[in-house]
Amino acid sequence: DIQMTQSPSSLSASVGDRVTISCRASQSIGNYLNWYQKKPGKAPKVLIYAASSLQSGVPSKFSGSGSGTDFTLTISSLQAEDSATYYCQQSYTTPYTFGQGTKVEI
């Protein structure tokens, strides 16, 4: 199975900050990497697919980069509503593994 490792596990930042979350795959997955936002009591929401493509309707303050094994999610100008847990997920092959999550507190 492909293991997905995120760092950090949690972070605290201020409104207006730029935040970066890393995700590493245990083997090359090309650009088969997606990022989801999860808030308590809400369904997950896709932010970025194919490593760097912004899902329709998602604010442009979210961006993704990387390929192969190393990927990054960046949130520019953090706002209070961005407080959530963020997960990377590989869709290269089953099992479609998720990272352990990064909790962003503001």
Next chain:
Amino acid sequence: EVQLVESGGDLVQPGGSLRLSCAASEFTFSSYALSWVRQAPGKGLEWVSTITGSGDTQYYADSVKGRFTISRDNSKNTVYLQMNSLRAEDTAVYYCARRSLQAPRYMDVWGKGTTVTVSS
């Protein structure tokens, strides 16, 4: 509006069975693969199972293989998850999600989830 609505979650004893349903609306159901993803209390997201649009291929996480069965009825726009031999560690919110048509096959539409509690 494209929508997925899960149902069937309940409190069940260890060793028991439960069937979850996920009803879809406002998209061509048979064209899309559907997945189940769960989140145990205080834990992260875990992919459980995926079924192709035609229903002819199913994929499972090792943690549920042999105990859970995913199926679909394209005439009813519904996907199911039959859960047998339930364990305490299956306690979670179960989400139904649509897999996108284009690569890299991400989960683009999600339901609100249904809660399964396995406890005596």
